[in-house]
Amino acid sequence: MTFYIITLFPEYFASALNCGQLKKAREKGLIKFIFINPRDFTEDKHKTVDDKPYGGGAGMVMMLPPLDRALQQTPQNSYKILLSPKGKLFSQEKAKILAKQKDIVLICGRYEGIDARLEEMYSLDVLSVGDYVLNGGESAALNIIEAISRLLPGFMSKEESFKEDSFFNDILEYPHYTRPEEYKGYKVPQVLLSGHHSKILKWKRQKSLEITLKNRPELLIKTYLNQEDREFLKKLPKRELGKNLYLTLLHYPVLDKFKKVSTTSLTNLDIHDISRVSCTYGLGGYFLVTPLQDQQKLAKRLLEHWTKGPSSKLNTDRARALELVEVAANLDEVVEKIKLKTGQPPVLIATSAREGEISFLKIRKLLESKPVLLILGTGHGLAKEILKKADFIIQPICFGRKYNHLSVRSAAAIMVDRILGEFW
Ligand SMILES: C[S@@+](CC[C@H](N)C(=O)[O-])C[C@H]1O[C@@H](n2cnc3c(N)ncnc32)[C@H](O)[C@@H]1O
Structure with a gap:
C-alpha cells in the first residue's frame, strides 16, 4: 500500500514512520510513503500557500492552485482523503474498508483549513479523527496510517491480535495482565491462571461488555448481544435515570378541534399503554389528570380491578405496570405528589407537536440531578396556560418530515425512548 501524504510539514512524520512496527512494515515493503509538499507547487517567489478568507473571518486558508497541483502528482484512481474536523468520524470499520485500497492520499490541512472548492474538484472522502480541533491534519493522518497499516496482512506477527482489539467486534477489549502474578498485593484474576479455556473466554467476553458499558455504552447498540450477554449486562449496576422521569396525561385543560379549552374523557388504551411504557423504562410514575370526579372514580375502579381485583393474579405483568x-385532579396536585416522593419539585416539560426548545439529550442530563415531569396532552394538545406554566417545551417528534400526527401513546413511547435510550 502506498500512502501519498500532502503536507506543508513532511518533517512532522520523520520519527513516527521510522520506529516500531511502521518502520518494520516499510522495510518489509508492505507500506510506502510519498510526501508531496504544496509549497513546491507555488508560482511566486515567496512560495505562498495561504491567503485571507473571502467574506472575512479569522485566520488564513490554504489556496487551491498549489493543492490542485500537488494532487495531480498522485495516481488518478487513488483513494483521496481530506483530514478535517468537519468530516465523518474515522473508525475501525472505516480502517477495515480502507485496508483494501492500493493507493491512499491523505491531504493535511493547516491554518483555518483548505479552499472548499478542492472537494468539488476531486472526489474526496472527508474524515475527522475526533470531535476536537488539531493544529493540522498531520497527526490525524498518522492516526489513519497506523489504524490501516496494522490491518494489512503481514503487518502483525499474529493476525489474531488485531481481531481481539477494541472495536474490531464493535465493543472494547478486555483487560490484559502479565507477570508477576502478584505485585504489591495486586493479583491477576484467578480465572486467567486456571487454564480453563472456556471459562477464560467467558471472562474475557464479560469484561469486554463491562468496560464498554462503563466507558462507551453507546457502542453496545452497534453490536450483537446474545441472550447470555444481555443477562450479564442486566446484572451490572446501572444508572437508573428513568426513576427520575414522571409522565402525566392531562384531560384538562386541553384544546378541542376548534382550539377551545375543554375537557376530554379518559381512554382505556392511554392508561394501559403509557403505564406499560413507564414500567418498561423504569419510570418514577404516571399520573392521570382529570378534574371530573366521575372520571376519577372510573379510573380508580379500573386501576383497582387490574392491581388488586381478579385480573391482578391473571395478568401480573399488567398489574405491575398499572x-x-x-x-390527580390537576397538575399542581401531581407536582405536590412528586415533591412528596422525591423532596424536590419536578422540572415541568410540556409536549407540543408544534413548538419546542429543549432537546431529548438535555432532559436526560436533567434527570441526573432532578425529577422531571413530562406533561402530555389529550384532545388537540395542551392549553396555553400549561405551556406557559412549563419550564420547557420539548422538541417535537418530526423525523425531519412535515407529518407528525402521532397518538399521545406513540409520542410518549418515542419521547421516553429518545430521552432514556437503552438502559445504559
Ligand atoms: C486548525 S484546523 C482548522 C479547523 C477549522 N477551522 C474548523 O473549525 O473546522 C487545521 C487543520 O487541522 C486538521 N484537523 C484539525 N482537527 C482535525 C480532526 N479532528 N480530524 C482531522 N483533521 C483535523 C484539518 O486538516 C484542518 O484543516
Missing part, C-alpha cells in the same frame, strides 16, 4: 398509575 401500579405505577395515580389519579
Whole structure:
C-alpha cells in the first residue's frame, strides 16, 4: 500500500514512520510513503500557500492552485482523503474498508483549513479523527496510517491480535495482565491462571461488555448481544435515570378541534399503554389528570380491578405496570405528589407537536440531578396556560418530515425512548 501524504510539514512524520512496527512494515515493503509538499507547487517567489478568507473571518486558508497541483502528482484512481474536523468520524470499520485500497492520499490541512472548492474538484472522502480541533491534519493522518497499516496482512506477527482489539467486534477489549502474578498485593484474576479455556473466554467476553458499558455504552447498540450477554449486562449496576422521569396525561385543560379549552374523557388504551411504557423504562410514575370526579372514580375502579381485583393474579405483568398509575385532579396536585416522593419539585416539560426548545439529550442530563415531569396532552394538545406554566417545551417528534400526527401513546413511547435510550 502506498500512502501519498500532502503536507506543508513532511518533517512532522520523520520519527513516527521510522520506529516500531511502521518502520518494520516499510522495510518489509508492505507500506510506502510519498510526501508531496504544496509549497513546491507555488508560482511566486515567496512560495505562498495561504491567503485571507473571502467574506472575512479569522485566520488564513490554504489556496487551491498549489493543492490542485500537488494532487495531480498522485495516481488518478487513488483513494483521496481530506483530514478535517468537519468530516465523518474515522473508525475501525472505516480502517477495515480502507485496508483494501492500493493507493491512499491523505491531504493535511493547516491554518483555518483548505479552499472548499478542492472537494468539488476531486472526489474526496472527508474524515475527522475526533470531535476536537488539531493544529493540522498531520497527526490525524498518522492516526489513519497506523489504524490501516496494522490491518494489512503481514503487518502483525499474529493476525489474531488485531481481531481481539477494541472495536474490531464493535465493543472494547478486555483487560490484559502479565507477570508477576502478584505485585504489591495486586493479583491477576484467578480465572486467567486456571487454564480453563472456556471459562477464560467467558471472562474475557464479560469484561469486554463491562468496560464498554462503563466507558462507551453507546457502542453496545452497534453490536450483537446474545441472550447470555444481555443477562450479564442486566446484572451490572446501572444508572437508573428513568426513576427520575414522571409522565402525566392531562384531560384538562386541553384544546378541542376548534382550539377551545375543554375537557376530554379518559381512554382505556392511554392508561394501559403509557403505564406499560413507564414500567418498561423504569419510570418514577404516571399520573392521570382529570378534574371530573366521575372520571376519577372510573379510573380508580379500573386501576383497582387490574392491581388488586381478579385480573391482578391473571395478568401480573399488567398489574405491575398499572401500579405505577395515580389519579390527580390537576397538575399542581401531581407536582405536590412528586415533591412528596422525591423532596424536590419536578422540572415541568410540556409536549407540543408544534413548538419546542429543549432537546431529548438535555432532559436526560436533567434527570441526573432532578425529577422531571413530562406533561402530555389529550384532545388537540395542551392549553396555553400549561405551556406557559412549563419550564420547557420539548422538541417535537418530526423525523425531519412535515407529518407528525402521532397518538399521545406513540409520542410518549418515542419521547421516553429518545430521552432514556437503552438502559445504559
Ligand atoms: C486548525 S484546523 C482548522 C479547523 C477549522 N477551522 C474548523 O473549525 O473546522 C487545521 C487543520 O487541522 C486538521 N484537523 C484539525 N482537527 C482535525 C480532526 N479532528 N480530524 C482531522 N483533521 C483535523 C484539518 O486538516 C484542518 O484543516
